[in-house]
Amino acid sequence: MTTTAQRTRTTSYVNAILEAQRQLLTADPNVFLCGEDVALYGGVFGTSRGLMAEFGPQRVVDTPISESGIVGMAIGAAATGLRPVVEIMFMDFVGVCMDQIVNQLAKMRYMFGGKATLPVTIRTMAGGGRNMAAQHSQSLEAWFCHVPGLKVVMPSNPYDAKGLLVAAVRDDDPVLVIDNKMQLGMQGEVPEDLYEVPLGKARVVREGTNFTIVATSRMVQEALAAAEQLGADGLNVEVVDPRTLQPLDIETIATSVRKTHRALVAHEAVRFGGIGGEIVAQIQEEAFDYLDAPVGRVGAPFSPVPFSPALEALYVPNRDTIVTEVRRILGKQV
Amino acid sequence: MVDGNEEEQLLRDLHRRMVRIRVFEEEAGKLMEQGKIPGALHLYVGEEAVAAGVIAHLSAEDQITSTHRGHGHLVAKGGDFRLMYAELFGKAAGYCKGKGGSMHIADLDLGMLGANGIVGGGPPIAIGAAFSNKYRGTQHVTCCFFGDGASNEGTFHEAANMAALFKLPVIFVCENNGFGEFTRQDRHQAVRDIADRAAGYGMPGVIVDGMDVLAVHEAAGEAIARARRGEGPTLLECKTYRFFDHVGVRGMGVVYREDSEVLEWRKRDPITLFESHLADAGVMSADAAAAVWLEVRSEAQDAITFAEQAPYPASAALLEDVYATPV
CATH class of the missing domain: 3.40.50.970 (Thiamin diphosphate (ThDP)-binding fold, Pyr/PP domains)
Known part of the structure; x- marks a missing residue:
């Protein structure tokens, strides 16, 4: 800086x-x-x-x-x-x-x-x-x-x-x-001037106390909107944006999870085999003793991206998908 | 024109480059068969006139891209036998610290941008080096070696089109040895002359006898001069032959070609042909030629001893050099 x-x-x-x-x-x-x-x-x-x-x-x-x-x-x-x-x-x-x-x-x-x-x-x-x-x-x-x-x-x-x-x-x-x-x-x-955002450094976009959403790219905005909705459930959601996926700043993510004890990873890519699986694995390696619930994942379903607006709206994850998954992890009916 | 002395010096230089390739490769083949060199070797024996004839025109500031059959190109570019054998043995003293091996041997300081394990991997990289030469306002050129097999890869066609479009100082040197791995040319492409493909990209296509080092040298000289003048790329097809198999040594008694064919081509061994020319021209007697072989064999033996005795990389090397800035 x-x-x-x-x-x-x-x-x-x-x-x-x-x-x-x-x-x-x-x-x-x-x-x-x-x-x-x-x-x-x-x-x-x-x-x-x-x-x-x-x-x-x-x-x-x-x-x-x-x-x-x-x-x-x-x-x-x-x-x-x-x-x-x-x-x-x-x-x-x-x-x-x-x-x-x-x-x-x-x-x-x-x-x-x-x-x-x-x-x-x-x-x-x-x-x-x-x-x-x-x-x-x-x-x-x-x-x-x-x-x-x-x-x-x-x-x-x-x-x-x-x-x-x-x-x-x-x-x-x-x-x-x-x-x-x-x-x-x-x-x-x-x-206006040239500046760098360093590679390999995550950012805590929204501070919270009892749930962490790790979100990438466009899902950061969706996670922030989900965090607002989840406030009604008594959740104070922290949102972490890795910004760089390789190398991954697992320390910032794990620090957040050690504080909140519950987490979910959201990305737009297909869920199966997505980077979310890697992040979840690293969270349990780094913060297993702190976890109070399974770490969730939100991603696209296992199909190619559909053309029809009706189907694409179902396909791309959004705030509602994130809210639903957070509630499922916490054992709440939607 | 070069004067008599310079001409003789060039002929001796071409001869030595070819002998160094032949000796390096024959010894490497023996070491592989003895199980001393691990992995796969794709040997250049039979094709020496191509690397020698083309690369004799280049300085260290001119780049080449190479192939899976890349030792010959590095030897011709001035490769150090010690560092080359050490790399083939997987030793820390090797050109790539033992992490690349035969298929990735490289010396960027000599402008040798790497052998390549992917057939057709080199042409796009070659046009990048050529783009850089032009961008930086130099007169340097890039020679892209590839085989008849690679001429069927899309990367070759993309690179050829872009090189001609941008008038890049690159020479596409096709080493047509008649086989893509174990598949004869007439079973892998409908054209006979790969140089014909040049017309499709708006560049000259030239065919040359790849067993005749002087013919290669002359044709490459014209293509390289054209590139240095800023007139763009040339496709130079060198008709040559692989005396050994695609991988390893053998070469005879195999299912994919007749021994008689190998023997016919061996009658046109590029080094034998050139030595008889040198003797006839009074440039180098048979004894003088034999002395070169002896000297190069001694260089190879010294380098092999060095490589055999050199240590393997330390365990820490495993994770080094993945990134320039450690992550």
């Missing part, structure tokens, strides 16, 4: 990303952006609008629709001294570049005995809610948390979106920054 007071103002999540990228390009000549429609069009979500005009097509680069080529280009550029920021438009598209991410990017440093440094940032957009159906809506963060060598970040608000992206780009390891497309219009206080 800087010691001087930073000028802040309310702006949107998408502007926070755009501003971070502009300031990173300004600050470091080795930073460049590339991806599909990131340059002339400014990104399909507007996260690089105007940057090609400002920094030129050498530093803000439109690529063909070739995800393996894009990620590979970042790897080769990073291995030779540059600091690439690449966009994989929708997270679902990682399916066509998994080898470059998992077998090349993540492992190169280790395989080469520490002699390769790969400061690659991959930005991508996850999440349902816009009726984009099964191939444009997934939350696949668990795949990458499972791969040693990668770091995985999921911001939940504009302030973290900018600060975590800056930290990711300045980090010397490969980082996936996974934003949720439903949050792009979210407003929040964002400092």
Whole structure:
């Protein structure tokens, strides 16, 4: 943190990303952006609008629709001294570049005995809610948390979106920054200058005394709304946002659970095999003697993301799903 | 044009690079068969003219990406036998501290961006290094080695398209040895000449005799000069042959090819061919050539002794180098 007071103002999540990228390009000549429609069009979500005009097509680069080529280009550029920021438009598209991410990017440093440094940032957009159906809506963060060598970040608000992206780009390891497309219009206080939100540090978003909800990405807002509802049940809910899933700040989470004695993990990804299972396992390893109830999980059901608005509304977890699960854990009928 | 001395020096250099690859690989094969080297080795014997002919044009600032059959590329780039054998043995003194092995051997200081266990893993990385060369305003180039098998991977096609589109200083060097693992080329692709695929991406496609180191050297020189001039990539297909099997040594008496075919290709052994050329040209007598072999074998023996005696990595190394900033 800087010691001087930073000028802040309310702006949107998408502007926070755009501003971070502009300031990173300004600050470091080795930073460049590339991806599909990131340059002339400014990104399909507007996260690089105007940057090609400002920094030129050498530093803000439109690529063909070739995800393996894009990620590979970042790897080769990073291995030779540059600091690439690449966009994989929708997270679902990682399916066509998994080898470059998992077998090349993540492992190169280790395989080469520490002699390769790969400061690659991959930005991508996850999440349902816009009726984009099964191939444009997934939350696949668990795949990458499972791969040693990668770091995985999921911001939940504009302030973290900018600060975590800056930290990711300045980090010397490969980082996936996974934003949720439903949050792009979210407003929040964002400092005007460059700042970092450190990787691997969770944040207690709401302090409470007798229940902990660990929530990621968009589920943080849903957890906060659930916490308000649960107040009527006599619960004083603490909400913890890990912010970085790999490395995971289990200490902050366990500290909260030792205080509240009950917990639930909420994410938008499919529940089975999701990162929630890992967090729950670590909670029982770190705080078993403090637990008064089984640790719950909220996630999407075990199906692809449906298209129909009627079905998608059932699919994506929300405040009601969280409230229901908390009450179930506590043995209360809904 | 080079003068007489420089020309002779180049010929000796090409010869030595090929002999170093052959000796390194033959000894590695023996050590694998003796059970001294663990894991799998994909040996480069028979294909030496390709690595030597191309890499003789490069400095340490020019990069290469390699394949699962990568020792030859690193040797040609100036790889240190001691560090290479130590890596193959899984020793801490190896190029990758024993954590990569044969399939991931690398020396970034020499511009060797790694052997690669994934067929087709290298081309996207190669265009990244080439992009970086251009971005940083250098004249350096990247040579991307890959096989006929990898030419069927989508990554090759993505990289070729992007390289041509961005006019990147990269040379796609296809080592067409006639087999994707144990599958003959005519059973894995309908084209005969992989260079034909260059037209699909708007770059020149050149075919060269991959057993003739001078032909490779000349064709690579044109492609590399073109890349350094900023005129973009070239696909250089080198027709070559793998004397050994896909993995390990054997190579004869196998189900996927006739011994007679192997013997035919062995008549065009790139080193034998080149040595007779050197003798005819009066550059290097048979005795002088034999002296090079003797010297390189001695270098290999010294390195093998070093590697055998070197310690394995300490237990703590297991979790080191996963991240640059410890988590």
